Amino acid sequence: MHEGMTIGGISFDHVLPSDIEKNSFAIIDKELKEKGILVPEELIPVVYRVIHTTADFDYVNTLAFSEDVLAKADEALRNGAHIVTDTTMAYSGINKRILAQFGGEAHCFIADPEVAKEAKERGMTRSAVSMEKAAAMNVPLIFAVGNAPTALISLYEEIQKGFRPELIIGVPVGFVNVVPSKELIMSTDVPYIINRGRKGGSNVAAAIVNALMYRNKR
């Protein structure tokens, strides 16, 4: 390990910026093992990165993966799938430099004036309309929803009409319709990574996208 250092009378670990992530993952690994929790090898990059992003070990119990979802995500990314988010925060958190190396692009239509206009006219959320707009794009698509249950409901309705995204990362957070919106996506045959329950967030959505990319990069 590293030597310590003291700043203002408080002890810090001396860790190189480039080692912070590695050290954090080692701490997460150690603490999970101390709790007797073993995460399947294949899921470690995703589960540990979500814990790294939230410092919340609850995610180890609630993250849900459809069958073979990682292999399917790998294939989609390598085929240059585009990523669609429901929030500018999730969009911001995605490593777009790496995504471009796979030939993909990231999109968020929440601030699109047309989306706002249509949402108002139809009495819907902008999140829901932004998903419809994305679903109409003619490229393989991965959705990363970190905020709006209505975005997941909108995707479900598109799926009922025959739309087939490559993957839905469904991690909206909150207290109103969040839990059933996740169940709805899990009831489809679309590959998913969902965080069951109320927790999630734009940061979690971005972390999962990045985890999927990084494991393909290394």
Place this chain on the structure above:
Amino acid sequence: MHEGMTIGGISFDHVLPSDIEKNSFAIIDKELKEKGILVPEELIPVVYRVIHTTADFDYVNTLAFSEDVLAKADEALRNGAHIVTDTTMAYSGINKRILAQFGGEAHCFIADPEVAKEAKERGMTRSAVSMEKAAAMNVPLIFAVGNAPTALISLYEEIQKGFRPELIIGVPVGFVNVVPSKELIMSTDVPYIINRGRKGGSNVAAAIVNALMYRNKR
């Protein structure tokens, strides 16, 4: 309450988009009271918004406020304080339309090429250098740090040299030096809102900034 509706055999609450936040806050309030937890009236807008953003009730036990910090934040905002974040995600999450109504602006220098160059030369994190750059601006400043403990250490060092921000929102998340970086800021005489422990995040930083603005707006 609202009537329910069923989508794909799953029950949802029928809630107008404009009512989602209000309903969420009511649920948070009810569940806290069921747990026997009373949040001081003045702190409710901040604490409840953080729980709303994370669905994590732990924050009620860990958010720490320096004396009279809300009154000081109000004054800073009304004086047109600028907000500086350590991540583009936190920057994205801040309601810049409302901030502009107070005469403020939001800044994030993490992606500034000069910052990257200087960080490399000095063997520091870009987060730390971006704080120094911000501290040199000649306007009242509120810092919202949701990711990097090194950003808080950098601010501490600037404070030792005489810098006086209006407020530090210190909610970095993680496993390496996060806890002591928060203690360091709490050891100064600068007004703070800190989340003790490992938890926090860019989403939490943005939520606190927004909560401070909304309570002045209403």
